[in-house]
Amino acid sequence: MTDFVLPTQSSFDALTTSGYTMTDSDAGFLTKEVGGVIKLLADQMASSELVHIRAVRTSTGKTEKFIIDNIADWSAGPKVVTSDHFANTLLDCTNFFTYTGNDAKIFKNTLPTPVIGTNDDGDPISLTISIAGLDDIVTDLTTAPAARSRAQIAGFSYGWGKDTMVNSSATALGLEADAFSPELVIIMPNPIPTAFTSFDSNAFTNDISSGFNSLPVNGVMMVNHVEFTPIKDAIWLVLDSHISVGHTYEKTFIASEVDGVSDVACIKRLS
Secondary structure, three states, rough: OOOOOOOOHHHHHHOOOOOOOOOOOOOOOHHHHHHHHHHHHOOOOOOEEEEEEEEEOOOHHHHHHHHHHHHHHHHHHHHHHHHHEOOOOOOOOOOHHOOOOOOOOOOEOOHHHHOEEEEOOOEEEEEEOOOOOOOEEEEEOOOOOOOHHHHHHHHOOOOOOOHHHHOOOOOOOOOOOOOOOOOEEEEOOOOOOOOOOHHHHHHHHHHHHHHHHOEEEEEEEEEOOOHHHHHHHHHHHHHHHHHOOOEEEEEEOOOOOOOOOOOOOEEOOOO
16 A cells, blocks of 8 residues: 655645636535645545545535546545534535536445434434434433543544445445445544534544544544544544554644644544
């Protein structure tokens, strides 16, 4: 597999991001500048490799279309899998395949949509996720998330099978038993806080730790929006947790805007 060279501030600054193909006004949080960091990573990848994009409630297809249009050779580049609910909540994600041109190398991993429970006043009090063949997962929003040890955080992972990851022709990426170990994980956290900030932080931690755990050795996880304190804090909590169980990594932080604030993290798993 690719032994990634992490982007640095100097390699990013050498890019001419204004020339990239992307409609800025289209819905989606990706900017051409952050796209430049993605391009530096995806350009190193082969057609046998995978990119996994995690962008909860914001997967319009903008990031995937950027990869199609801007990496050095899309025909020889990696397949892309995106995990989301693909509903119309924060952003309208219902036209994902249409926006990405029904490209055969773009796959959706459609997650169950949580059902919000309310009290008599209409206030949210719970989230229920239903998965066929399993007990419902109910989150009580009236109490803070349970505290977790470093080992529990480092051990968190989503157990997805490739059989649920399908392209626009409903062709599965693989079988349920096939290991899903993407070489590049791109996490695009939603920086807009909800009324339940402790649960927001928990979700950031889960996504980042699961992303790290899914990587093979020498794989890379890129996290956007790290200029926002809850996301930055989640990264450091996850990395400290993985260090505590013997995992090692290399990291770079990049400022994609001229104000000099680091907003993108790139983390390479070393062990």
